[in-house]
Amino acid sequence: MFYRKKETAKVYSQTEIAPGIFDCLIETPAAKAARPGQFIGVYPKDASHLLARPISICDADKENSRLRIVYRVAGAGTGEFATYTAEDSVSILANLGNGFPVEEAEGKTVVIMGGGIGIPPMLGVSKAIKGDKHIFLGYRDCNNFLADEFLPHGNVYIATEDGSVGCKGNVMNALAATTIKPDMILACGPMPMLRAIKKYAEEQGITAYISLEERMACGVGACLGCVCKTTHKDEHSHVNNTRICTEGPVFDAREVEI
Amino acid sequence: MNTQVTIAGVTFKNPVMTASGTFGSGMEYSQFVDLNRLGAVVTKGVANVPWPGNPTPRVAETYGGMLNAIGLQNPGVEVFKERDLPFLAKFDTKVIVNVCGKTVEDYLDCVERLGDTNADMLEINVSCPNVKEGAIAFGQKADCLYDITSKIKNVAKQPIIMKLSPNVTDITEMAKAAEAGGADAVSLINTLTGMKIDVHRRTFALANKTGGLSGPAIKPVAVRMVYQVANAVKIPVIGMGGIATAEDALEFLMAGASAVSVGAMNFVNPYSTVEIVEGIEAYMRKYGVEDIQELIGCVK
Numbered sequence: 428m429f430y431r432k433k434e435t436a437k438v439y440s441q442t443e444i445a446p447g448i449f450d451c452l453i454e455t456p457a458a459k460a461a462r463p464g465q466f467i468g469v470y471p472k473d474a475s476h477l478l479a480r481p482i483s484i485c486d487a488d489k490e491n492s493r494l495r496i497v498y499r500v501a502g503a504g505t506g507e508f509a510t511y512t513a514e515d516s517v518s519i520l521a522n523l524g525n526g527f528p529v530e531e532a533e534g535k536t537v538v539i540m541g542g543g544i545g546i547p548p549m550l551g552v553s554k555a556i557k558g559d560k561h562i563f564l565g566y567r568d569c570n571n572f573l574a575d576e577f578l579p580h581g582n583v584y585i586a587t588e589d590g591s592v593g594c595k596g597n598v599m600n601a602l603a604a605t606t607i608k609p610d611m612i613l614a615c616g617p618m619p620m621l622r623a624i625k626k627y628a629e630e631q632g633i634t635a636y637i638s639l640e641e642r643m644a645c646g647v648g649a650c651l652g653c654v655c656k657t658t659h660k661d662e663h664s665h666v667n668n669t670r671i672c673t674e675g676p677v678f679d680a681r682e683v684e685i
Numbered sequence: 686m687n688t689q690v691t692i693a694g695v696t697f698k699n700p701v702m703t704a705s706g707t708f709g710s711g712m713e714y715s716q717f718v719d720l721n722r723l724g725a726v727v728t729k730g731v732a733n734v735p736w737p738g739n740p741t742p743r744v745a746e747t748y749g750g751m752l753n754a755i756g757l758q759n760p761g762v763e764v765f766k767e768r769d770l771p772f773l774a775k776f777d778t779k780v781i782v783n784v785c786g787k788t789v790e791d792y793l794d795c796v797e798r799l800g801d802t803n804a805d806m807l808e809i810n811v812s813c814p815n816v817k818e819g820a821i822a823f824g825q826k827a828d829c830l831y832d833i834t835s836k837i838k839n840v841a842k843q844p845i846i847m848k849l850s851p852n853v854t855d856i857t858e859m860a861k862a863a864e865a866g867g868a869d870a871v872s873l874i875n876t877l878t879g880m881k882i883d884v885h886r887r888t889f890a891l892a893n894k895t896g897g898l899s900g901p902a903i904k905p906v907a908v909r910m911v912y913q914v915a916n917a918v919k920i921p922v923i924g925m926g927g928i929a930t931a932e933d934a935l936e937f938l939m940a941g942a943s944a945v946s947v948g949a950m951n952f953v954n955p956y957s958t959v960e961i962v963e964g965i966e967a968y969m970r971k972y973g974v975e976d977i978q979e980l981i982g983c984v985k
Contacts, residue, residue, distance in 0.1 A: 431716055433955055470953070475749045477900055477953045520955070642742040644751060645952040647716075649709040651729075651758050652744035665760035666737040673713075 430460035430522055431647070433470075438515045439493055445570040447500045448544070449509050450485075453517055458494045461487035462526030463551035464615075464638055464677045467494065468646045470518040471504040479520050480504045481643050481672070483615065485547035485573075486554065494521065497547035497573065523646050524676045527613050527636055529555040538563065538609035539581065540598045540624065542616025546573055548638060552613055553580040561607050563598040565616065599623045609633060618685060625680035635680040641671045648673035656684040686969055687976040688962075690724070690943050692921045693844035693869035695805050697724035697779050697944060700977060701934065701962045704925045704948030705730055705783035705808060705848070706755065707899075710769035711776070717955035720776040722962055724944060728769060730785035730810045733794040735761035745881045745890035750900030750927070751949055752879050754893035757785050757810075762798050774803045781846065785810040789823075789833055793840050800842035807843050809834075812850030812875035824850040824875075827862040834866025844869035846923060849914070851903075852878050856910045857917035864918045872923035872946065873914060874907045899949040901927040908940050915941025915982055929957065931964020941982040 439452040457467070461484050468479025486495040500509050511517060529552060537556055541549035542565040550573055553562055560581030564574055569591040577583045585593030586601040594601040597620060602609075609631075614624050615638035628635035641653035654668040659682060661669045669675065669683070688699040702725040708714055711726045720726060738758025745752045759765070765782075773780045782804040786792035796807060811824035811833060823833045824847075834847055847863035849856060851874035860871050876897025881890035907926025915922045924942030928934050929950045937945045950957045965977070974980060 433717070474901075476746060477749070477751060477949065478744075478746050479952075642744050644744045644753065644949075645707075645713070645955075647713045647955070649713040649729075650707060650744070650753070650952060651738065651755050652741075652753065654738070654741060654743070654758070663760075664758065665764050666735045666758060668737055668758055 428460040430457050431520075432457070433518070433520045435516050436519050438511045438513055438517050440513050441511055443509070444497070445572040448497065448570075448572050449500065450495070450497045451508070451511070452488075453494045453496065453519065454492060455494055455519065455521060456492055457519070457521035458487040458492045459489050461494060461522050463529055463555045464527035464548055465522045465524045466676060467496065467523060468520035469496070469504075469508055470520070471507045472518065473503070473507055476504050478644055479646055480508070481523070481640075481646060483548035483638070484522070484551060486551045499544045520646055523672060525674065527552050527638070527677050532556045532558070532611055532613065534558055535610035536608065537561070538602065538607065538612045540612060540614035540616065540620070541565070542598055542620040543567065545614070545616030545620075545638070548615050549613070550576055553577055561605070561609070563601050565598040565601070565620065566592070597623075599627065611635070614638070621680070622685055625685060628680050636677050637680050637683075638676045639671050639678060639683065639685070640676065643672055646672050657682055658684060686966070686974070688966065688969070690977060690981070692923070692943055693806065695779060695844060699724045699962050699965065700938060700942075700944035701958055701965070702781065702923065702944055702946045703727050703951065703958060704946035705810065707948040707951045710765070710773060712772055714951060714955055718959045720778050722959045723778045725779035725781050725805070726773055726776075727781040727808060727946060728765075728773075728783055729759060730757045730783040731759045731762050731765045731795065732757065732785050733762055733791050733798065735759065735764070740892040742890065742892055745896065747879070747881055747898065747900075748902060750898050750902035751952075752881055752891060752896035752898055753876070754891045754896035756893065759785070762795050766798070766802055770802050770804065779805040781806045781808050783808045783810050783848070789836055792833065792837055796837055796841050804843055806846060806869075807841060808846040808848050808872055809837055810848050810875070812848050824859065825853055827858050830859055831862040831866040834863050834868050838867035846870040846872050848875055849873040850875050851906060851910055857913050860914040860918045864920050868920060870921045870923060871914060871918065872925065874903070874910050874926045877903055877906065899927065901929050901950075903927045904933060908936050911937055911942050912940040928961070929953070931961045931968060934961050934965060935968060935980065938977070938980045939982070939984040943981055
């Protein structure tokens with residue numbers, strides 16, 4: 428189901444779940460059509476900040492038409508969003524991007540990886556995939572936001588940069604400490620993590636789907652601001668520059684040069 | 686009530702167009718607005734061959750505006766003719782194709798290959814600040830602009846609009862050079878060259894270091910330049926630069942623009958173009974304006 432509108436929605440609830448990390452439920456019909464791995468644009472009300480902030484969809488409550496976003500305050504725009512409370516209006520452009528091909532993961536040994544603020548979209552992905560799942564979550568420290576919510580959906584492994592919880596290091600260190608042989612990896616996180624996953628998947632000859640991030644203006648494929656180099660000539664650009672907002676943000680790791 | 690405007694023999698149902706580079710070829714925004722409601726769709730710049738554009742980050746937000754350094758990424762005129770122009774032919778709107786190039790020969794090649802298409806007019810981009818070679822050089826020296834305008838005019842099958850750069854000392858000199866070269870119209874302003882530094886990362890916000898500033902922040906500069914140019918040349922002026930509302934569009938019309946283009950605001954409100962069409966109509970009803978011509982250049 429395709430849904431794409433700019434609309435004024437209502438905040439259902441918002442809480443700070445870790446220092447600077449906010450968990451917000453937004454009432455919008457877009458929730459019914461949302462796919463795991465898609466994102467929305469959230470517009471600041473302060474008109475001096477024009478552009479929508481791309482924020483991944485953490486989860487969608489289709490029954491109650493609520494989209495859940497979990498984001499980190501990074502600047503003035505997200506700083507404004509963090510002040511919103513229940514019943515406040517919020518201006519959104521939804522839904523955007525392609526999402527993860529969760530159907531393809533069915534029946535496979537799937538490794539789901541999230542790093543930092545790349546963790547939230549992997550919750551919706553973990554819920555959507557049936558079968559044998561191993562979930563690796565990478566944090567800076569002991570503020571393991573959302574980790575509890577992953578527990579019912581697979582075997583959860585935690586890595587922390589400071590070693591305060593789980594494996595010291597990153598999600599790839601945590602994977603290496605197990606005997607798991609994934610058939611497929613689905614991931615979102617910082618670029619060094621995604622590069623390591625791409626390299627690992629290529630060495631193992633398995634498929635990895637990774638969700639990319641880039642500065643965006645329009646979010647709908649018109650401005651060509653958020654492109655990524657591709658290995659094959661794509662249908663739209665013809666110059667090996669695919670649009671992260673439209674053909675992505677999720678790509679087969681083999682297809683992108685990162 | 687008449688909202689029609691005619692530029693170089695081409696009649697537009699209303700004076701509201703899209704600004705090149707902000708609207709693709711209309712496909713992406715056709716899911717938000719009815720393209721049939723627009724005076725024209727001005728397409729993203731196309732060259733005779735595909736261009737890969739600049740590295741990312743290509744965009745950065747600034748106070749009340751944004752910087753871009755896309756670098757005129759485009760799939761080349763042949764793909765454009767096969768894919769984009771047939772798409773636009775399905776709508777009852779005029780099609781203005783923006784043409785870019787690095788050398789005079791590039792421009793002439795592209796213009797010639799567009800001769801047998803459904804493009805109603807061509808807008809010649811001699812003012813992109815984000816491409817190293819050619820491009821803007823043609824738009825910053827009056828003699829170069831005169832030369833390229835006359836050469837393009839010789840081969841063009843459609844009327845041509847020269848798109849002017851605001852990054853010059855006196856934009857009226859450039860407009861006069863375009864007029865003398867045979868341009869059928871001028872459009873202005875392209876983006877203002879700018880820079881943003883990310884103080885946390887201690888680097889440039891854009892990979893290209895500099896980019897073109899657009900959005901509401903530049904509107905007063907654009908209105909001033911449109912006013913100056915409209916009073917300096919006899920050919921029609923298409924005005925743009927930070928138009929967000931119908932009132933903004935009316936400022937440009939009153940300053941002397943025969944039509945206006947909506948650019949960066951498409952990103953902010955994907956419904957802006959049609960809202961501006963409706964807002965102009967509402968203004969005309971409110972003030973009993975029978976013909977939009979009464980408004981064009983009415984502020985002397």
